[in-house]
Amino acid sequence: MNxxxxxxxxxGTGTRLWPLSRAAAPKFLHDLTGSGSTLLRSTxxxxxxxxxxxxLVVTGEAHRTAVCRQLPELRDxxxxxxxxxxxxxxxxxxxxxxxxxxxxDIIMGSFAADQVISPDQLFQETVREAIYTAAQGKIVxxxxxxxxxxxxxxxxxxxxxxxVDGAPNAHAVVxxxxxxxEEVAQKYLETGDYVWxxxxxxxxxxxxxxxxxxxxxxxxxxxxxxAAAWDTPRRAHVTARVWPTLPKIAIDYAVAEPAAAAGDxxxxxxxxxxxxxxxxxAIGRLNSAKEVDEVTVLGEGARVFTENASGVVVSDTKRxxxxxxxxxxxxxxxxxxxxxxxxxxxxxxxxxxxxxxASGDTDVL
Amino acid sequence: MNxxxxxxxxxGTGTRLWPLSRAAAPKFLHDLTGSGSTLLRSTxxxxxxxxxxxxLVVTGEAHRTAVCRQLPELRDxxxxxxxxxxxxxxxxxxxxxxxxxxxxDIIMGSFAADQVISPDQLFQETVREAIYTAAQGKIVxxxxxxxxxxxxxxxxxxxxxxxVDGAPNAHAVVxxxxxxxEEVAQKYLETGDYVWxxxxxxxxxxxxxxxxxxxxxxxxxxxxxxAAAWDTPRRAHVTARVWPTLPKIAIDYAVAEPAAAAGDxxxxxxxxxxxxxxxxxAIGRLNSAKEVDEVTVLGEGARVFTENASGVVVSDTKRxxxxxxxxxxxxxxxxxxxxxxxxxxxxxxxxxxxxxxASGDTDVL
Numbered sequence: 001m002n003x004x005x006x007x008x009x010x011x012g013t014g015t016r017l018w019p020l021s022r023a024a025a026p027k028f029l030h031d032l033t034g035s036g037s038t039l040l041r042s043t044x045x046x047x048x049x050x051x052x053x054x055x056l057v058v059t060g061e062a063h064r065t066a067v068c069r070q071l072p073e074l075r076d077x078x079x080x081x082x083x084x085x086x087x088x089x090x091x092x093x094x095x096x097x098x099x100x101x102x103x104x105d106i107i108m109g110s111f112a113a114d115q116v117i118s119p120d121q122l123f124q125e126t127v128r129e130a131i132y133t134a135a136q137g138k139i140v141x142x143x144x145x146x147x148x149x150x151x152x153x154x155x156x157x158x159x160x161x162x163x164v165d166g167a168p169n170a171h172a173v174v175x176x177x178x179x180x181x182e183e184v185a186q187k188y189l190e191t192g193d194y195v196w197x198x199x200x201x202x203x204x205x206x207x208x209x210x211x212x213x214x215x216x217x218x219x220x221x222x223x224x225x226x227a228a229a230w231d232t233p234r235r236a237h238v239t240a241r242v243w244p245t246l247p248k249i250a251i252d253y254a255v256a257e258p259a260a261a262a263g264d265x266x267x268x269x270x271x272x273x274x275x276x277x278x279x280x281x282a283i284g285r286l287n288s289a290k291e292v293d294e295v296t297v298l299g300e301g302a303r304v305f306t307e308n309a310s311g312v313v314v315s316d317t318k319r320x321x322x323x324x325x326x327x328x329x330x331x332x333x334x335x336x337x338x339x340x341x342x343x344x345x346x347x348x349x350x351x352x353x354x355x356x357x358a359s360g361d362t363d364v365l
Numbered sequence: 366m367n368x369x370x371x372x373x374x375x376x377g378t379g380t381r382l383w384p385l386s387r388a389a390a391p392k393f394l395h396d397l398t399g400s401g402s403t404l405l406r407s408t409x410x411x412x413x414x415x416x417x418x419x420x421l422v423v424t425g426e427a428h429r430t431a432v433c434r435q436l437p438e439l440r441d442x443x444x445x446x447x448x449x450x451x452x453x454x455x456x457x458x459x460x461x462x463x464x465x466x467x468x469x470d471i472i473m474g475s476f477a478a479d480q481v482i483s484p485d486q487l488f489q490e491t492v493r494e495a496i497y498t499a500a501q502g503k504i505v506x507x508x509x510x511x512x513x514x515x516x517x518x519x520x521x522x523x524x525x526x527x528x529v530d531g532a533p534n535a536h537a538v539v540x541x542x543x544x545x546x547e548e549v550a551q552k553y554l555e556t557g558d559y560v561w562x563x564x565x566x567x568x569x570x571x572x573x574x575x576x577x578x579x580x581x582x583x584x585x586x587x588x589x590x591x592a593a594a595w596d597t598p599r600r601a602h603v604t605a606r607v608w609p610t611l612p613k614i615a616i617d618y619a620v621a622e623p624a625a626a627a628g629d630x631x632x633x634x635x636x637x638x639x640x641x642x643x644x645x646x647a648i649g650r651l652n653s654a655k656e657v658d659e660v661t662v663l664g665e666g667a668r669v670f671t672e673n674a675s676g677v678v679v680s681d682t683k684r685x686x687x688x689x690x691x692x693x694x695x696x697x698x699x700x701x702x703x704x705x706x707x708x709x710x711x712x713x714x715x716x717x718x719x720x721x722x723a724s725g726d727t728d729v730l
Contacts, residue, residue, distance in 0.1 A: 303726065307716060320384075320726055321702075321703045321704075322384075322704045322705070323706070324710050324716075325706055325707055325709065325713060326707055326710070329691070335684075336683075337685040337686075337687070338684050338686045338696075338698060338703070339686075340688050340691055341688070341689035341690055342689075345673070349687075352672060352689055356687070359670070361670075361685055364684075
């Protein structure tokens with residue numbers, strides 16, 4: 001356990017949660033569950049019992065101030081700022097390279113900043129199993145037991161049990177599979193061998209880097225160069241020069257899939273509830289605290305009046321919002337942009353953002 | 366025709382058009398049709414070919430500045446400001462008393478400031494017939510030929526033709542009837558004897574005052590006292606003392622209905638289109654100018670993005686509004702209040718306003 005170091009990639013703009021989540025204030029900086037804590041802060045607090053202060057955050061340069069305000073305990077050397085987004089391969093790869101240089105025995109665990117998990121204790125038990133399994137020389141993904149045949153997630157096909165002390169639920173991974181059709185997803189559920197790929201994994205940094213070097217030598221070399229300078233005065237200079245030249249690739253393709261093919265990946269299924277807050281319908285599900293009639297209201301100081309209405313209101317203003325005779329509506333009210341849609345169409349918000357971008361209305365994105 | 370003097374009562378808050386129309390900025394101060402002209406200004410312009418500058422406006426003291434800005438040609442003596450609302454009996458009665466004192470032969474025509482009429486020419490022809498008929502000693506209502514069995518309007522039952530030069534369509538009025546049920550309204554339509562009561566009438570001021578004196582002697586006396594002081598330096602002083610003491614009664618009960626019972630009321634049916642802009646569904650009907658897909662957009666500088674949506678958006682802000690997958694929606698976006706409802710429920714906005722009032726949220730009313 002004392003080899004463990006948590007990594008929190010805090011990236012992405014959460015386009016499907018526009019106009020609440022946007023480039024300047026992405027999803028992880030918001031309290032989307034009405035818990036009183038942002039997703040980033042909740043992620044940190046969930047890892048603290050496992051990692052103590054051994055937590056590294058990777059985020060965009062633009063979010064430095066907001067992240068530091070939310071995580072005042074974060075040390076400067078543990079905050080990796082991307083001058084431009086380079087996908088998860090570079091983000092997580094750099095974390096691995098930095099940690100490896102500090103201590104090649106570190107087992108890293110990567111947990112995105114914008115997910116909702118409960119209860120924390122079940123999560124921590126699962127991560128502990130993953131750490132024990134990783135210590136045996138595995139890249140360990142934490143899969144989520146499917147509750148329905150989702151077509152929105154990739155799946156992990158698990159194989160035989162692994163015999164690991166302290167990790168009774170660890171299995172080998174046969175393969176990662178892409179988002180399936182509903183019929184295929186239904187079959188996956190029936191076999192019992194498939195779990196959702198939640199993008200969480202725990203692995204020895206040395207093993208991560210070994211696969212990265214084998215599959216993405218150019219990316220590996222660049223990351224090693226930055227890592228060598230990281231805990232020195234040359235950090236900013238070298239990062240500014242090398243980072244923009246790195247190839248963009250997801251960690252799944254750069255490491256996880258080739259490692260699985262090589263038999264180096266295990267899975268520990270998580271039985272905690274997990275939600276990636278993919279759209280505003282999720283926000284309705286995740287918030288039960290403040291209901292005005294059948295309307296879930298999110299936002300401090302929200303002034304919502306409803307009559308014969310249901311749905312979700314996210315209020316980021318002090319305006320009075322009156323809903324009359326409208327069902328399953330989703331309303332997101334921010335100072336410069338208003339979204340009105342339905343729970344059913346919540347997934348299509350991304351299309352609206354793309355259209356606004358195309359029309360040049362980028363001031364509200 | 367040179368006896369004619371137009372009166373424009375500009376009252377009411379247009380509660381069913383909240384939050385666009387509100388106490389501080391009622392319906393008549395807005396351009397609700399996308400014509401580029403407010404309802405008040407359009408009403409004035411429609412009457413100008415008939416009345417020239419002989420136009421008197423009755424409105425609330427709070428609207429003095431807005432009304433003067435919209436009607437810069439209005440003389441001070443032709444602007445009647447109510448310190449508190451006293452219903453149409455006092456408002457129109459005072460106009461009659463003031464005009465009668467200037468010239469007892471005046472024929473007044475009263476036309477509310479918040480109605481949409483077109484084409485102007487047909488309206489003007491109808492008013493001319495009404496003036497000729499009024500000159501024969503009648504209070505002449507202008508009825509609207511019903512286009513459907515509306516349950517939202519009172520009806521006027523017409524009787525025999527009147528033989529008036531220049532007014533071939535003038536009929537006697539048998540009675541006024543209250544808003545009917547749908548079945549009753551359907552029967553009215555089938556007889557062909559009923560027209561909608563649009564609250565427009567043309568009458569000799571002397572005849573108006575005769576019936577007012579007979580039916581509402583207290584109101585009559587108070588109005589006479591104010592009128593006697595009107596075109597003198599004592600106007601403000603006397604008005605401030607007397608107006609608050611006047612009884613509240615609608616002009617229908619104070620004058621029109623008793624006069625009809627006495628055989629003194631005629632009707633000229635109008636064939637122009639007429640809409641009292643009773644709710645936001647009406648705004649959808651009345652605006653065809655700017656459509657974004659199937660969404661009618663009202664408001665200068667509106668930035669509306671739609672995908673698979675229909676309905677009405679009234680934008681009183683510069684915010685981006687995105688509608689996705691929502692049908693027949695009504696959205697009214699103002700700086701301090703947002704309404705989201707459907708065309709079908711548009712009539713229930715009044716209930717929301719009542720509830721806000723009850724809850725103490727009066728800052729947005």
